[in-house]
Amino acid sequence: MSDDNETQGPILSMEGVGKWYGNFCALHDVNLMVELGEKVVVCGPSGSGKSTMIRCINRLEEHQAGTIRVAGHTLSANTKRIERVRRDVGMVFQQFNLFPHMTVLQNLMLGPVRNRGVSRAEAKSLAMHYLERVHIADQAAKYPPQLSGGQQQRVAIARALCMQPKLMLFDEPTSALDPEMISGVLGVMEELALAGMTMICVTHEMAFARRVADRMIFMDRGEIIESAPPAKFFSAPESERAQLFLSQILSH
């Protein structure tokens, strides 16, 4: 691979990225650089392309224009390279998407054993390590449907961490949770941020964003409208659309 260059430059760079569903423009000229260790929170009204953007980063969606480089690899149709990139990029979904027919432990071991060729014993100790980090090591033998939503989401975070990624993507991780479950999941994410994990997080939890984010990204209609440190973004947003969005989301 000629473009392997993992040590230098940003962990993620998106340049002029565009995507269409038929005539509908889902992403338009998206430019985003994320440095190693940076925590980015993406917000914006629903349908603004936030999810589509982060799903392009591990190629759950294909972009049609521009280039995306992740940890030195340029994303293309090359299957092997995509699998390689996914090793470096963990993802947490709104709906958890745990595998219901496997125990929590098996959920966590699957990726390392299959993609990274780790031995079962090693994968198991890795899994237990990350289950402890998300504070549910005692649930290892259970099946996902036996757990609460908050516990399932923490398992999902641990499953992503087991791949020992360089970049974590969160796609509205607390939107499907009951209110009393949210703080536990956000707590785990904050611990992760403190430990120096690079994160891109789509969320509506603005208090969390204020505490954790190095940078706020505001998107609307498939475009990045504003990119600013949280202090500036929340006190004095530049664009009218961001002002409107913040007034709506912070008023209640």
Add this chain to the structure above:
Amino acid sequence: MDWLLFGAVLAFAVYTAYRVNDVLVYHWDWSRVAGFIVRRDNKTGHWFANILLLGLFSTLRLAWWGTVLACIIGLIMGACRASPNLTLRIISRVYVELIRNIPAVVFIFVFYFFVSTQLFPLIGLNSRTVNVPWTDNAIFRALFGPPGLLTNFLSGLICLAMFEGAYITEIVRAGIQSVPKGQWEAARAIGLSRFNIQRDVILPQAVRKILPPLAGQFITLIKDSSIVSLISIQELTYMGNEVANSTARVFETWIIVGVMYFAICYTFAVVFGRLESMARRSHR
């Protein structure tokens, strides 16, 4: 109330039987037909399975191997049906549509000709090559029947499996597509290959969902196996026909054959019911 209804149904059944007997003026003679189930060798006094029972065994063999083969075909073709690859999708689609839109009997006549005159000579299979020492033992006979009838048995088996495989393909496809999209995405996100996603994540979940319709299809397969009697495969229906023709005891013969089919199919249904509730208990 239940008892009243039950009594009424019973009374109706008895009355019908009486009327039928009255109209038909038919002399029931079960003993002659019973002799075709088991036969007693007069010299040695041993009991032997006669052609009806042999036919039943043949049907069981057809059902067992037909199920195995149809499952393999169905699993592969079903995965093709749900595949993003256009060529694979077209191949499996053509297979399914061809078989679903042609009557079983017609398909089997055409396909039998192909198998017995083209496929078997191509791989050098005929009644002589089959008569080698390793085919002549009890285990082989139990699994595949008498070696002399092997080509006959195999052609019937392949026809049946091809036919039922199409229906299993559709069941498997529905099962695969019933697994939520999020499962694919989560599996892709941890970098699994297409093959691993299918084997580790999708199929295990699909199998649990397709077990009930699959059970129904297996029972259909057993019943459909009577169709291959038309291409002279010596299974239960074929044997029943022989007995009915030679003894002229039409009703007795076909009633016994019917009871035999019922026994196999109902046993299958009960076993599958058990398996299903076991599978449900072991997972939440």
